[in-house]
Amino acid sequence: MRLPCPLCGDRDRREFFYQGAAVTLDRPARDAGDAAWNDYLHNRDNPAGETRDLWHHEAGCGAWIVVHRNTVTHEVYGAELAQKAKA
Amino acid sequence: MVKLIAKSPCMGLLPKTIGAVDLTEVEPALITLIAPFAGQTKAVSAALKDALGVSFPAPNRAVGTGARAVWVGMGQALLMGANCPDLKGAACIDQSDAWAIVRIDGVDTSAVLARLTPLDVRDSQFKRGHTARTLVGHMTASITRLGVHSFEVMVMRSMAGTLVHELEQAAENMAARATA
Numbered sequence: 106m107r108l109p110c111p112l113c114g115d116r117d118r119r120e121f122f123y124q125g126a127a128v129t130l131d132r133p134a135r136d137a138g139d140a141a142w143n144d145y146l147h148n149r150d151n152p153a154g155e156t157r158d159l160w161h162h163e164a165g166c167g168a169w170i171v172v173h174r175n176t177v178t179h180e181v182y183g184a185e186l187a188q189k190a191k192a
Numbered sequence: 193m194v195k196l197i198a199k200s201p202c203m204g205l206l207p208k209t210i211g212a213v214d215l216t217e218v219e220p221a222l223i224t225l226i227a228p229f230a231g232q233t234k235a236v237s238a239a240l241k242d243a244l245g246v247s248f249p250a251p252n253r254a255v256g257t258g259a260r261a262v263w264v265g266m267g268q269a270l271l272m273g274a275n276c277p278d279l280k281g282a283a284c285i286d287q288s289d290a291w292a293i294v295r296i297d298g299v300d301t302s303a304v305l306a307r308l309t310p311l312d313v314r315d316s317q318f319k320r321g322h323t324a325r326t327l328v329g330h331m332t333a334s335i336t337r338l339g340v341h342s343f344e345v346m347v348m349r350s351m352a353g354t355l356v357h358e359l360e361q362a363a364e365n366m367a368a369r370a371t372a
């Protein structure tokens with residue numbers, strides 16, 4: 106698998122560290138309540154199909170990126186810098 | 193008083209010639225990491241251009257000849273071979289002793305590197321002035337193309353021995369195939 110780093114271009118998967126679903130970018134407010142925080146910290150969907158994941162280009166430019174891909178077809182649709190991404 | 197001896201990262205390991213490949217250590221007297229603060233890249237680039245004639249490099253690019261600036265990651269570049277001017281809009285960190293730098297020359301160089309890195313180093317994809325952060329074996333490295341048959345590979349200083357060993361091994365394998 107190759108991932109399209111917005112800075113470096115298409116790179117081998119072994120250059121990247123996988124963090125998990127990009128929902129972590131959508132941090133609840135401090136006073137959002139236990140349910141919202143529990144959901145944010147612990148509950149994840151396990152979709153067959155399209156996902157948005159956070160990856161770290163650790164053996165590359167060091168950027169965190171959000172990769173939009175499909176776990177069924179293995180198609181990679183694109184990626185953007187996490188600092189510019191909307192959750 | 194203890195007398196301290198200055199040692200370069202690859203002292204005792206290089207230079208070496210293996211088949212058609214020459215490995216030599218590069219020792220810029222000074223290496224400064226420059227990391228512009230948010231929104232300051234343009235101003236920092238202009239200040240660098242004024243002081244040294246090199247601008248802050250775009251991602252995946254290396255610029256300059258005497259004073260050189262090599263992109264080494266998101267918002268970061270290494271200034272080599274010159275004193276870092278006073279830059280208001282950037283963090284500037286002396287890394288002169290942090291890097292081991294090896295220059296590889298010879299007709300087989302891209303084939304040797306292709307054995308060690310997932311990066312596409314072919315001439316059509318990776319031209320002179322191109323640079324990349326990638327892997328060399330298990331090490332994170334910076335690879336820059338200096339010319340048709342010349343590359344520069346940088347790793348953290350603690351990995352100098354491993355880098356030289358990996359390059360030697362790959363060059364020996366290439367040479368063995370050539371004579372087989």
Ligand SMILES: [Zn+2]
Nearest residue numbers: 110113162166
């Ligand atoms: Zn990258």
